[in-house]
Amino acid sequence: MKLVKTLKPIAIGAVVAAAVTGISAGASAEQTKIGFVYVSPIGDAGWTYQHELGRRAMVKALGGKVKTSFVEAVKEGADAERIIRKLAASGNKIIFTTSFGYMNPTIKVAKRFQKVTFMHATGYKRSKNVGIYLARFYEGRYLTGIVAGKMSKSNILGYVAAFPIPEVIRGINAFTIGARSVNPKVQVRVIWTSSWFDPGKERQASETLIAQGADVITQHTDSTAPVQAAQAKGVYAIGYHSDMSKYGKKAHLTAATHVWGAYYTNVVKAVMAGTWKSGSTWGGIKDGMIKLAPFGPAVPASVRQIVTEREKAIGAGTLHPFQGPVMDQSGKVRIAKGKTMSDEKMLGMSWYVQGVVGKLPKK
Amino acid sequence: MAEAEIIALLILTLKGAVPLIFAALGELVVEKSGVLNLGVEGMMLMGAVFGFIGAVSTGSLFLGVIAGTLAAIVVSLIFGFLTLSLMANQVATGLALTIFGIGLSAFIGKPFESATLDGIKDLAIPGLSAIPIIGPLLFERDPLFYLSLIMFGAVSWFLYRTRGGLILRAVGESHEAAHGLGYPVIRIRYLAVMFGAGMAGLGGAYLSLVLTPQWQEDMTAQRGWIALALVVFATWRPTRVLIGAWLFGGLTILNYAAQGRGVSIPSEFLAIIPYIATILVLVLISRDATKIRLNAPASLGKAFHSSD
Numbered sequence: 001m002k003l004v005k006t007l008k009p010i011a012i013g014a015v016v017a018a019a020v021t022g023i024s025a026g027a028s029a030e031q032t033k034i035g036f037v038y039v040s041p042i043g044d045a046g047w048t049y050q051h052e053l054g055r056r057a058m059v060k061a062l063g064g065k066v067k068t069s070f071v072e073a074v075k076e077g078a079d080a081e082r083i084i085r086k087l088a089a090s091g092n093k094i095i096f097t098t099s100f101g102y103m104n105p106t107i108k109v110a111k112r113f114q115k116v117t118f119m120h121a122t123g124y125k126r127s128k129n130v131g132i133y134l135a136r137f138y139e140g141r142y143l144t145g146i147v148a149g150k151m152s153k154s155n156i157l158g159y160v161a162a163f164p165i166p167e168v169i170r171g172i173n174a175f176t177i178g179a180r181s182v183n184p185k186v187q188v189r190v191i192w193t194s195s196w197f198d199p200g201k202e203r204q205a206s207e208t209l210i211a212q213g214a215d216v217i218t219q220h221t222d223s224t225a226p227v228q229a230a231q232a233k234g235v236y237a238i239g240y241h242s243d244m245s246k247y248g249k250k251a252h253l254t255a256a257t258h259v260w261g262a263y264y265t266n267v268v269k270a271v272m273a274g275t276w277k278s279g280s281t282w283g284g285i286k287d288g289m290i291k292l293a294p295f296g297p298a299v300p301a302s303v304r305q306i307v308t309e310r311e312k313a314i315g316a317g318t319l320h321p322f323q324g325p326v327m328d329q330s331g332k333v334r335i336a337k338g339k340t341m342s343d344e345k346m347l348g349m350s351w352y353v354q355g356v357v358g359k360l361p362k363k
Numbered sequence: 364m365a366e367a368e369i370i371a372l373l374i375l376t377l378k379g380a381v382p383l384i385f386a387a388l389g390e391l392v393v394e395k396s397g398v399l400n401l402g403v404e405g406m407m408l409m410g411a412v413f414g415f416i417g418a419v420s421t422g423s424l425f426l427g428v429i430a431g432t433l434a435a436i437v438v439s440l441i442f443g444f445l446t447l448s449l450m451a452n453q454v455a456t457g458l459a460l461t462i463f464g465i466g467l468s469a470f471i472g473k474p475f476e477s478a479t480l481d482g483i484k485d486l487a488i489p490g491l492s493a494i495p496i497i498g499p500l501l502f503e504r505d506p507l508f509y510l511s512l513i514m515f516g517a518v519s520w521f522l523y524r525t526r527g528g529l530i531l532r533a534v535g536e537s538h539e540a541a542h543g544l545g546y547p548v549i550r551i552r553y554l555a556v557m558f559g560a561g562m563a564g565l566g567g568a569y570l571s572l573v574l575t576p577q578w579q580e581d582m583t584a585q586r587g588w589i590a591l592a593l594v595v596f597a598t599w600r601p602t603r604v605l606i607g608a609w610l611f612g613g614l615t616i617l618n619y620a621a622q623g624r625g626v627s628i629p630s631e632f633l634a635i636i637p638y639i640a641t642i643l644v645l646v647l648i649s650r651d652a653t654k655i656r657l658n659a660p661a662s663l664g665k666a667f668h669s670s671d
Contacts, residue, residue, distance in 0.1 A: 041469065041580050044477035158623070191622045198584040199575045200382075201615070204375055208619040211371035223582075225575050232482070247479060247577075358625030 032094065032272055034058075035087035036070035037080065039099035040197070045242035046222045048072065050258040051098045051121075057261025058268060066268060076101025081108060088113040094271050096264070097121065106130060117271045122167075126278055133263065136284030137167070138174035138346070139314050140256025142321035143292055143307050144238045145178025147253050148216040149186045150303045151236055152179075158209030159190045160202055160219040160226050164361050166349045168220045174321045175218065176355040182306065189214060189357045199225040210235055216253070227252060236298065243293035254307075255293035262288050282343060285315045322346060327354050372616050373500055377508070378574060380612035382407070382566035382583075384511045386590035387597070387604045388518050389562025394594060395522060396555035397535035397662035401457030402442055404587025405464020406435040406560050410567025412468040412475075415578040419478045428483075428507065428568050435564025436557050438464060443556045447549050450666040461587065469580040482576030483507060507569050514562065519601040531555060535660030538667040548667050563587070599658040 036055050038048040052070070059068055069092070074083050080102050087095050088109055094117045097106045103123035110118045110130045118130040126132055148157050157179060161168050176188045189212065191205040198221075206217050206229035218238040219226040224247040230237035231248030239245070239255030263283060270276040283289035292311065295304055313319035322341035328334050328351045335341050352360050386403050393400050413434035418427025442460045445451040483505045492502040501512075522528040531551060534541045538548045566586070571578050589611065597603030 041473075043579070189623045189625070191619045195584065197579075197581075199577060199579050199582050200379070200570055200584060200586070203575050204379055204616060205619050207375050208372065208616060209623050211368050211375070212620070212623045213368075214623075223575075223579055224577065228479075228575065228577060246477070358622060 030065075031067040032065060032268065033090075033092045034066055034068045034268060035092035035095045036068065037074050037084060037087070037095070037097045037099075037102060038070060038072040039074060039076060039101070040222070041073045045224055045239075045244055045247075047241050047258075048098070049242055051096070051260055054260025054264045055096075058264040061261070061265040062268060065272070074102075081105035084109045084118075085112070088116045093117065094119065094268060117267075117276060119267060126280060128278055131267075131276075131278045131280070133281040133283070135258050135260075135289040136282060137256065137258070137290065138170045138321055139284045140290040140292060141171045141174035142178035142314075143311055144218065144254055144256050145175035145180075146182050146307050146310065147295075147299060147303060148175070148218065148236070148238055149179030149181070149183035150306070151253060151298065152183065152186055152216050154213045154215045155183065155186045156209075156213045156215065157186060157188045158206065158212075158214030158217040159188055160205045160209070160217065160221055161190055161192050162196045162221045163194065164192060166347060169352070169360065170346055170349045171220055172356060173349065173353045176353050177321055177326065180355045187355055187357050192361060193221060195221070197222040199223040202226050203229050206230065207233065236296075239293060245293060245296060250296070250298065252293075252296045253299055254295050257291050257293050259289055259291050285311060286317065328352060329354055329356065329359075370496070370499055372620050374504075376609065376612040376616045377500065378504070378612075379615060380608040381508055381511045382569045382574070382586055383590050383593060383608040383611060384515065384605060385566035385569065386563045386587060387593040387608060388514055388601060389559035389566075390590055391594050391597070391599055391601060391604060392518060392522070392531070392562075393555050393559035394663055395535045395599060395660055396531050396552050397538055397660050397665065397667070398446065398552050398556055399453045399457065399664040400439070400442060400460070400556060400559060401454060401591065402439070402460025402464065402587075403559075403563050403590050404583055404585065405461035405468075406439055406563035407567035407570070407583045407587045407590075408464045408468040408581070409438050410435040410564030411571040411582060412472040412567075412578055414564070414568030415478070415480065415571040415576075416472065416475055418480055418572055419475060424480075424483050424572060427572055428565070431568035431571075432561045432564040435560040435567065438467075439556050439560030439563075440553075442560075443553050446666065447552050447556070450668060453664050453666070465581060472578045472580065475578050476580070478578065480572070480576050483573045505573050507565065507573055510565070511569075515601060515605050522601065532660070535662055538662050538665070542667070542669055548669070552667075563590075566590070599660065 038051060040048045042048050042052045055068055055070060059066060071083050074080050076099055084095060084097060084105055096119045098121045100122045103120055103125050106118050106120045107125050107127060107130055110127055114129055116129065120130060120132050122134050123132050159172055161172065172188065172190060179186045189209055191209060193201045193205050195201060202221050202223050202225040206226040209217060210233045216236040216238065217226050217230045219240050224244050227237040227239055227244045227248040231251040236253050237248050237251040238253050242257055243255050245252040310319055320340040322335055324335035324339040325333055325337040326335040386407055390400065390403055410431035414427045414431025417430025418424045438460065442456055445456045446453045485503055485505050487503040492498040522532065530546055534546060534548050534551050542548050567583060570582060593604055593607045596607050
């Protein structure tokens with residue numbers, strides 16, 4: 001499939017068509033064909049890489065019963081619809097579309113292919129044969145915040161973020177709440193790079209934060225540059241999406257990672273058994289969708305213990321990162337004592353909690 | 364703000380400007396010879412990927428820099444052959460070169476996405492680095508940083524102080540007249556294209572070997588286009604390229620530093636400041652039309668064919 005990506009700018013349509021049919025030709029009659037659509041190149045770490053790990057885990061679990069194929073670096077737009085349609089037309093029974101921008105194309109294609117099951121990640125539109133799924137990334141953020149809060153000496157944490165959308169803001173808030181739960185003096189500084197992927201800018205933003213005193217850097221962007229910046233400057237880093245420890249052996253404390261394998265296996269099994277029904281999944285630590293990467297050597301046992309305990313509590317449902325009282329920056333109580341935030345409110349979050357420096361940029 | 368922080372931010376600014384200085388100075392020379400090569404982004408990516416691969420596989424950062432520079436020159440020869448020898452449209456061919464560079468670098472770099480590298484280290488210049496403020500800013504940097512400043516001096520000197528520079532500019536002003544005087548227009552343009560490509564390659568290698576240091580697909584993130592804009596912004600003057608590159612780098616860092624300090628300006632607005640600044644300066648400079656005409660090569664983008 002490497003060829004697909006390489007030639008994409010020149011003649012994506014023809015090449016993709018050839019590659020997809022080429023792979024599916026080998027499927028035997030009893031194998032269920034499954035297609036994946038990825039928004040970026042798989043690479044070695046990041047959002048798409050985690051979905052690819054999920055696909056591989058699913059293939060491993062189901063062995064010869066499935067035949068999978070994927071198309072990577074599919075732009076969110078007209079291209080996406082064509083490729084999803086192609087996958088459906090070439091006999092795939094289940095299609096996973098793994099980026100927000102695939103929402104409308106997925107719904108549109110699903111109307112034409114009623115017998116195909118579509119699974120769309122991070123969207124909000126469903127239909128009879130389109131299910132949606134998302135992970136509670138904020139649970140991982142909360143836990144990594146605890147590590148950062150404990151490890152910081154300057155009490156300044158740096159956060160490199162892409163765009164001020166609820167998903168990212170939720171992560172910043174959960175991280176801050178986690179950090180302040182163990183170190184009330186800590187503050188979180190955020191730099192927006194206005195780009196999901198720009199290693200150069202992410203590096204500069206990280207170094208700016210470090211120059212301003214941050215001694216733990218984390219990110220909501222897709223490259224590994226912030227971890228490398230931390231490593232080079234001798235401060236700590238917390239990865240995102242994937243375990244990024246190899247990019248900063250000393251710096252990397254842990255990472256909030258996404259694990260899709262078990263979920264993909266269950267979905268495929270349900271579809272094969274005929275028990276699948278369209279639904280909305282928002283899974284977290286309890287469902288094994290969010291896991292922390294192994295702790296780095298710098299994290300002492302006492303910190304590991306707190307994090308492991310809280311991880312268990314979140315899994316058991318006795319602890320919620322957005323558990324009252326939670327105040328926003330102006331001191332207004334947003335979540336009352338004894339209450340937890342509803343999923344609906346979390347999905348629309350557009351304010352900073354106390355402890356985040358600066359005002360949230362207007363959208 | 365503490366002095367240490369200001370110095371750290373200025374260093375970030377200076378380093379961030381290096382890829383732009385290399386690529387824009389190279390393109391300036393190309394355009395001065397009358398050729399418009401829009402393939403800067405593609406050539407930078409070739410420089411970045413081969414620089415990284417070269418350094419990882421040989422273990423020598425120096426060889427990496429050489430590999431990146433040469434790779435960019437090699438792909439630029441395709442552009443040169445098509446536009447100079449076959450007289451293809453320069454705009455279309457340049458765009459194709461960018462697309463080609465994006466695809467090819469991604470393909471070749473795939474196995475190296477997980478590789479890590481320490482990157483080129485800073486090398487303080489004895490004596491000079493002891494100067495207060497200026498020393499830590501300018502003379503405790505990496506060798507490629509010094510090279511970018513040397514190249515700035517060399518390009519300025521070559522273009523305006525040497526016979527070769529005069530001939531190159533003559534070719535860019537009127538290729539027919541230069542040809543009539545017996546100068547090898549095509550050969551000069553080939554050399555200019557290769558020089559520009561080597562510089563773009565160095566800019567790319569700076570990204571993958573110094574700034575980040577890593578290889579990721581499409582990691583130049585439009586810096587090639589910014590370099591092209593810089594040349595116009597600088598009205599084809601090397602000094603203005605240098606100032607423009609620092610201005611761009613500085614605005615980005617200022618944006619980040621303000622955010623880190625909690626100054627509330629919408630991120631989108633901060634992100635477009637460099638572009639607004641460019642347009643503004645461009646408008647101001649353009650009001651003096653004679654200045655633009657004096658510096659813009661008259662034969663820019665036109666194909667040349669000797670009719671004898």
